[in-house]
Amino acid sequence: MKDKFNAIIIDDEEIGIKKLKSSLSNIDKISVNETAQTAQKGKELILTIKPDLLFLDVEMPEMNGLELLRELKDAINWPMQVVFYTAYDKYLLSALRESAFDYLLKPYTGAEFLLVINRFLTYAESKEKELSVADSLSNLFSKDHPFFLIATIRGYKTLKTEDIGYFEYIKERKHWSVTLQNQTRIQLRRNTSADDILNLSSSFTQINQQQIINIAYLSMIEGKRCIMYPPFDKTEELIISRNFAKSVQDSFFMI
16 A cells, blocks of 8 residues: 555635645645645646545635536546535535545534545555556566556456557546457556556557557558558548657657
C-alpha cells in the first residue's frame, strides 16, 4: 500500500478547508497537497497533481462541483476518488449519479469523517492488492519477451505484440480498448492509462491523445494519416496529431 495518498480540497469557504485539513492532519496515510477556493484553480490543481482523493464542495460561486467534474471527465484517466463536501444535502442524489466515492455533509462529526476515510483506505488497499497480482504475473513476461499480459474488464489476457494493431481510448465509456489481428476489440480495465500501454512494448507508439498504434504494422505516413499493413489496412481514422508527430516519426525511422 502507498505510504501516502495525495489529497486536494476545493471549497470556496476557508473555514471548511481549515476543518478538513485539521481532520486530515491526524491521518498518516493521507497528505493534503493543495487547496483551492475557486473551481478554476481547483481544475488546474487536479490536472497537475492528479490526486488520489478529492474533497469537492458542491456549491461554489462561478461553477459548482458537479459542473467542474463534468468538464474534467475526459481528462481524468487515473483512479481519483471524489468525496463531495457540502452543506447541501439536496445534492446527494446528483452526487451519487456522478459516481462520487462518498459524501461528507457539513458540519460533520469525527465518526462520520473516519467512516469516509476508512472506506477510502480499505478501497485503496483492495485495489493495490489487485494491481500487485497483475504486476507479479507481468514479471513472467519481460518487455522483450514475445508475450505480455494485459488487464481487461474480465481479468488478464496474454497476447503477442504481433496480435495487436492499435489501442483506442473510448471517451464515452472512459476506457482503452485494443484491436487485434482478427478485428476483435477487447475492453481494457478502466484505470489503464496510456503509459501502462506504452510500457508493454517498444513497438507501441502514441499518435494522438486517443490512439496508440503498433509501429510494426505502420506501412507509411500519408500527410497525418497512418497507413497500416494488413489486416489493419482498412482502418482509416489513425490520424497523427501535431503534439505526437515527432515521436511517431522517430519511432518509424528506427524500425
